[in-house]
Amino acid sequence: MSGLASLIIRSETFTPPGPGDFNLPPVGGGSSWEFLGQPMFWGATKPMLLALISVVVVLVFFRAATAKRAMVPGKLQFVGETSYNFVRNTLGRDVIGSHDFMRFVPLLCTLFFFIVVNNYFGVIPMLQFPTMSRIGYPMGLAIIAWLVYNGAGIKKHGFFGYLKLQTVPSGVPSAMLVLLIPLEFLSNIIVRPVTLMLRLFANLFAGHLLLLLFALGGEFLLLHGEGLIAKPGGVVALIMFFLISGLELLVYFLQAFVFTILTALYISSAVADEH
Amino acid sequence: MYVVPLSGGEKLNPLIPHPVEIVLAVVFFGVLYFAFKKWFVPAFEEIHAERTAAIEGGLQAAATKQAEVDAKLAVLEQQLSEARHEAARIRDEAREQGDAIVAEAREQAQSEASRIVEHGKTQIEAERQQAVTSLRAEVGTLATSLAGRIVGESLDDDERSARVVDRFLADLEAHNATASGAQS
Numbered sequence: 001m002s003g004l005a006s007l008i009i010r011s012e013t014f015t016p017p018g019p020g021d022f023n024l025p026p027v028g029g030g031s032s033w034e035f036l037g038q039p040m041f042w043g044a045t046k047p048m049l050l051a052l053i054s055v056v057v058v059l060v061f062f063r064a065a066t067a068k069r070a071m072v073p074g075k076l077q078f079v080g081e082t083s084y085n086f087v088r089n090t091l092g093r094d095v096i097g098s099h100d101f102m103r104f105v106p107l108l109c110t111l112f113f114f115i116v117v118n119n120y121f122g123v124i125p126m127l128q129f130p131t132m133s134r135i136g137y138p139m140g141l142a143i144i145a146w147l148v149y150n151g152a153g154i155k156k157h158g159f160f161g162y163l164k165l166q167t168v169p170s171g172v173p174s175a176m177l178v179l180l181i182p183l184e185f186l187s188n189i190i191v192r193p194v195t196l197m198l199r200l201f202a203n204l205f206a207g208h209l210l211l212l213l214f215a216l217g218g219e220f221l222l223l224h225g226e227g228l229i230a231k232p233g234g235v236v237a238l239i240m241f242f243l244i245s246g247l248e249l250l251v252y253f254l255q256a257f258v259f260t261i262l263t264a265l266y267i268s269s270a271v272a273d274e275h
Numbered sequence: 276m277y278v279v280p281l282s283g284g285e286k287l288n289p290l291i292p293h294p295v296e297i298v299l300a301v302v303f304f305g306v307l308y309f310a311f312k313k314w315f316v317p318a319f320e321e322i323h324a325e326r327t328a329a330i331e332g333g334l335q336a337a338a339t340k341q342a343e344v345d346a347k348l349a350v351l352e353q354q355l356s357e358a359r360h361e362a363a364r365i366r367d368e369a370r371e372q373g374d375a376i377v378a379e380a381r382e383q384a385q386s387e388a389s390r391i392v393e394h395g396k397t398q399i400e401a402e403r404q405q406a407v408t409s410l411r412a413e414v415g416t417l418a419t420s421l422a423g424r425i426v427g428e429s430l431d432d433d434e435r436s437a438r439v440v441d442r443f444l445a446d447l448e449a450h451n452a453t454a455s456g457a458q459s
Contacts, residue, residue, distance in 0.1 A: 140300025
């Protein structure tokens, strides 16, 4: 690895992949503007189009899967039912509890399928970009999750009842409450959506960066590398690219799963009875 | 107008969101949420409910059929055991009747046999008596005629000869009686 790094540094023309690779210019070109000290593009970028495609894919798939409504499902309906039941039962019923999980099922389905399809764009040839590695998408979804679980809690317990449920742990001496209430507030109300967002974003960002590094580095070493270890190093890097791709297949599913199940967990803790 | 690096771009902060993308995420989420809430979730739930109903209906029908079959089986078994009892009863009755018939027949045969034996005995006795009588007469006649031939016509007087013959036979019987008494 150190040999690889030194080779990269020695080479004058190789630019290692970085955040710029995620800031793709709009399709067909466009102007840019500044937001919080960062240059931003105007126009439809690749991740935006991918997000749109993911919506179409999910809509078309489930429309087709529910078109026949056969007692004995065909292949497509079977796949649709299986994935729906996975979200409904594993992420919904088992986490929130059978009493009032049903009204959150559309939310959980939307989150899971939207995220999972966008994630798998990361390994589909020609598309090859996980939309969620742009922090705006996880942020939008985390805001929705935050609104939903807090809203559900406030609706059930009232505003102060819900605050009490989330911030005042039971069975704690009152002197400790001075310390615990701000901590609980911080962890349950403020940190939760941030970690939700960051976890999804960072996993996909890092995964894609790693793939870029091995693909671009391997290619550069094979084509332009000089010295004895450069070309074998390039081969190793490309092999690593395939192995990491396999790992990413797992991560893509897992991150969609984790985002959705944590949302369900937060909802369940918000609508829970006194703990 | 900024120049944005196409690759690398270490100065870019990936944590700063593109505001449009937040809005897009919310809008796309909204579209999908609407579709799931309005179409897909109800559709899947409907399919599930229908299937559950169908399966439960099938199970219920099967249970009803099973119960019917069980009831019929019980009836048949009862009939079978009744028939077995009936058969056993008839067999016992037949055996008893057979025994009775055999006993009756045997009794009848016995009485018939004894009757025949009795009849035979009486007949034999009667024939013996007849034979004795005829023998006595014949022997008397023979003896008298023999004696008449021997002693002549003087002994033609019936009364006397009869007396003589009777005496002779009485002697003969006495003699026979002592002989049979000695024999037995």
